[in-house]
Amino acid sequence: MFTTESAIDIAATPERVWALWADVPGWPRWNAGVARAALHGPFASGSAFDMQLPDGGPLLHSTLIDVVPNERFTDETAFEGVVVRVTYRTEVEGPGAAEIGAGVSGDFPDVLAVLKRVAEASAMEVACRCGAARLLIDGTPVAQLYCHCDDCRAAHDAAYVAASIHPAGAVRVVQGDLVARVVQTTPRMACATCGTHLFSELADMGLRSVNGFRLPPGRFAPQFHIQCQHAVLPVRDDLPHYQAFPAAFGGSDACVTW
């Protein structure tokens, strides 16, 4: 049996890396050793997929085994009389194992390097003002907006707040201690050292509302204002100013006059 192992640190959540893995037709984006791949069925144990290698040759028929979402998966391919399994490590069994195994795994460090680049491309880091607390956020926001609600105003003693709304699982605290403050209902998470607000927990919606003013330059692009019925300081810009919420978020789309 031939066995080898490669590892790399990726600054993205397991969910982000998993999304790349589970997108089988997208494998060529990060794996130069795959020209084309097609999955038959869900990304789950027992599903079959086909792979075409860049050097031509026969279509390879593979099977997913040991699929544990956000953690690991193994694919198994019968290949020139031997069985190749790829997880965090590769095991090759059968005659000629060492030779084929070395050939199959030779590009693993390159593959992982590209996987890292792709996974980190859309990740963004948000830090508090003192640098003690950091968030890592994957993927694209559900919405970016200004909120004028009385809860936000009271919690921050501000006329309105900037919010970048993300699926809760896409927002990860990677450094520092946070403290929660609740003024009305929403827990507001701030750096325990400097008090910078980092995100609000919208638990019943499975969302986290990240402080839009702390996003890296160019990453906060507000689409509209919400809860303008509570506004104390009208903000006159070209964005829609919803009385409460847009229809897409359970509101009526009704706007205020400013």
Ligand SMILES: [Zn+2]
């Ligand atoms: Zn609000």
Ligand SMILES: [Zn+2]
């Ligand atoms: Zn801080």
